[in-house]
Amino acid sequence: MSPDNIVQYLISGITAGSIYAIVAIGFNIIYNTTGIINFAQGEFLMLGGMISITLAQFMPLPAAILAAVIITAGVGFLIELVFIRWIDSPSVLRMIIITIGLSIVIREAALHIWDEKVRALPYFTGNEITSIEILGARFSPQVLWVLGTCAIIVIILNIFYYYTLTGKSMRACAANRTAASLCGINIKNMVSLSFTLSAAIGALAGCVISPITQTQYDCGATLAIKGFTAAIFGGLGSSTGAIVAGLLIGVIEAASISIIPLAYKDAITLTLLLGILFFRPGGIFGSREAAALKEY
Amino acid sequence: MRNWKFFSILLSVLFAAMSFGCKKGGDGDTIKIGALFSVTGPASFLGAPEKKTVEAFVEELNAKGGVAGKKIEAIVKDTAGSPEKAVSFAKQLIEENKVFAIIGPSTSGESLQIKSICDDSKTILISCAAAELIVDPVAKYVFNTPQKDRHAVMRIFGVMKNLGINKIGVISANTGFGKAGKDQVIKLAPGAGIQILISEVYDKDATDLTGVLTKVRDKKVQAIVNWSIEPIQSIVVKNMKQIGLDVPLFQSHGFGNVKYAAAAGKAGTGIIFPAGRLLIAESLPDGHPQKPLLVAYKNSYESRYKEDVSTFGGHAYDAILILTKAIEKVGAADSEKVRDAIENTTGLVGTAGIYNMSPKNHNGLDENSFEILTVKDGKFAQYTGGK
Known part of the structure; x- marks a missing residue:
């Protein structure tokens, strides 16, 4: 293996990892408020991608993406309003079943609104064959867009969660619903906000990765599984953890490809995940004590 | 009382349905053909055009009076590319719908799963998937249409x-x-x-x-x-x-x-x-034996569905073409005779090429297709x- 190949493997790992990372961030937002995993997160990505692709035919790309993010955020808000808000005691199991059901409904609705065909947004910079060269390794500029978007989302989210009252209230809801409610926090509004925000971030992620992964009605589930792995790996609730874990998984996969056949890639990742969960149940960035107090 | 009345009506309807459904391949006026396509899911690129092609083909054929004096009824099932679904739908088509023959599935994995099911139940299967294993070793009732x-x-x-x-x-x-x-x-x-x-x-x-x-x-x-x-x-x-x-x-x-x-x-x-030549149908030289069929299929598909034709839809076209030609030749929906007729198909121009089948060759295409x-x-x- 020559040195420039090592850099190339690293970069292809980062390409795959950046996609895992940006998907993983979305999981954390709803988790941070409700303590549940939203299994329809992948569908928000798909919706964002599909809506922006459709709108991009009529308006410039940035406008189409903005509109897609707003529309998907609206869908997220409506979902919370119609399916989640009226539940008195949202147990973890109940919420999981509801979100799985929602993911199926959204997927089937997308199949009827659009069709089964694969689509993609154009590359934001250059086109399909544009590549940037670093140390003899080459990659698509779209990877930088994905990484940049990840970084901006994480910075904004961290500021929001740790320095604004609304953000702190959202975290309080996850820590202890009853106590948060006693402190005068309107839990239901916080949950609505978290669904809206997570749908918006999912949609943005779906737009940014669309040129690389391509978008079709059932692409959400596959992306969500990888993102979910990264979210757990990094410690649920931590956006920074999600990014680091996502990139780490990507790079580990690329390293495994360089040595053993590609077919074993997922086995390596999952073995590693099991190992991490065994020794650090809270993920690499989560604390063991906090994980032990969670409902699951 | 009311419940009993309802129940007895339900029973009589069921019996009526059963007596109609008893004969394999449908009642007096229609021939039932099952179709298994992965209309949705990762292989939807295959199944969606196949379904559309079969529906258009059957509609046109029935408008012209059907085949051997009977109308064709296509029962299309969406397998979503899953071999498990293909198996259960195949059983349903054979045992409940009592279809005369099955067209599809779209993918090789699914076709291989139902190969023995169809062969054991003596149901003609014309697969739209390409893998060699579907027709080699030869199963008596199993054929396929794509190039090898x-x-x-x-x-x-x-x-x-x-x-x-x-x-x-x-x-x-x-x-x-x-x-x-x-x-x-x-x-x-x-x-x-x-x-x-x-x-x-x-x-x-x-x-x-x-x-x-x-x-x-x-x-x-x-x-x-x-x-x-x-x-x-x-x-x-x-x-x-x-x-x-x-x-x-x-x-x-x-x-x-x-x-x-x-x-x-x-x-x-x-x-x-x-x-296959379907993708460049218009630029083929005039006089090419496939050109008239290819251009006709392409134009009818594209004007009806407002989307580009693909070779995959063509595989379904060939499958139902081979089947209906064989039924026409026999003049009746007789499983054994139609099977023999399919096996003896020669010089049949399809979208994928020219079919020349034999007892040892249940595909019938050559390298030139x-x-x-x-x-x-x-x-x-x-x-x-x-x-």
Whole structure:
């Protein structure tokens, strides 16, 4: 293996990892408020991608993406309003079943609104064959867009969660619903906000990765599984953890490809995940004590 | 009281339905044909045009009075590309709907799963999937319409020989189609004087292959062969260009959907792949035996569904064409006789080529049914290089 190949493997790992990372961030937002995993997160990505692709035919790309993010955020808000808000005691199991059901409904609705065909947004910079060269390794500029978007989302989210009252209230809801409610926090509004925000971030992620992964009605589930792995790996609730874990998984996969056949890639990742969960149940960035107090 | 009344009505309706459904292949006026297509899911590129083609074909045929004096009724089931669903739908079609014959499934994996089910129940199966194993070993009641993987590989190797390529890398999807194609490439390579330096299998849902392509690049291959049917075919070529791997890419006949070429964008230019003549129907020379049929099918499909025709829909067209021609020849929906008639099909012009079946050959196409195509500006064109 020559040195420039090592850099190339690293970069292809980062390409795959950046996609895992940006998907993983979305999981954390709803988790941070409700303590549940939203299994329809992948569908928000798909919706964002599909809506922006459709709108991009009529308006410039940035406008189409903005509109897609707003529309998907609206869908997220409506979902919370119609399916989640009226539940008195949202147990973890109940919420999981509801979100799985929602993911199926959204997927089937997308199949009827659009069709089964694969689509993609154009590359934001250059086109399909544009590549940037670093140390003899080459990659698509779209990877930088994905990484940049990840970084901006994480910075904004961290500021929001740790320095604004609304953000702190959202975290309080996850820590202890009853106590948060006693402190005068309107839990239901916080949950609505978290669904809206997570749908918006999912949609943005779906737009940014669309040129690389391509978008079709059932692409959400596959992306969500990888993102979910990264979210757990990094410690649920931590956006920074999600990014680091996502990139780490990507790079580990690329390293495994360089040595053993590609077919074993997922086995390596999952073995590693099991190992991490065994020794650090809270993920690499989560604390063991906090994980032990969670409902699951 | 009321319940009893309702129950007795229900029972009588059920009995009536059963007595109608008893005879295999439908009642007096219709012939029931089952169709298993992966209309949705990862192989929807195959199933969706196949379903549309069969529906249009049946409608046109019935408008002309049907076949052998009977109307055709197509019962289409969406398997979503899952072999498990294909098996349960096949059983349902055979046991409950009592269909006369089954067309499909769309993918090789599904077809192989239901091969023995159809053969055991003496139900004619005309598969729209390409894997060699579907018709080799021959099962008495099982046929398929797409060109063989072996012929596709032979045509690809022919082009490589002309281009002076003898060291290649092979990547394939972890599907029935991917595996069957990869096996043929590995089997036929030594005879063609071609050395396979690396062979890798990727997940059919993969979204980025730069890692494995880096590994392929490291082996200094002169060309890459990719064998899959999924949208990943467009991603492979983009990834190659992005990491600067500038060798020719050969795809399988699974690339025969112009949407894939469009999705690959600028990166797609120069992809070489074997395909049926349907994709270049209009530019065929006049007098080519397939031209009238191809142009007619293409125009009728494109005007009806407002989308580009693909070779996959053509496989379903050929399947129902072979079946209905055989029923017409026999003059009745008699399983045994129709099966014999299908086996004796000769010189039948279809979208994939000209069918000449025999007891040993339940596919009937030869190497010449393929044309080598390339991609130019997001469209398909006849490949003229390397000659």
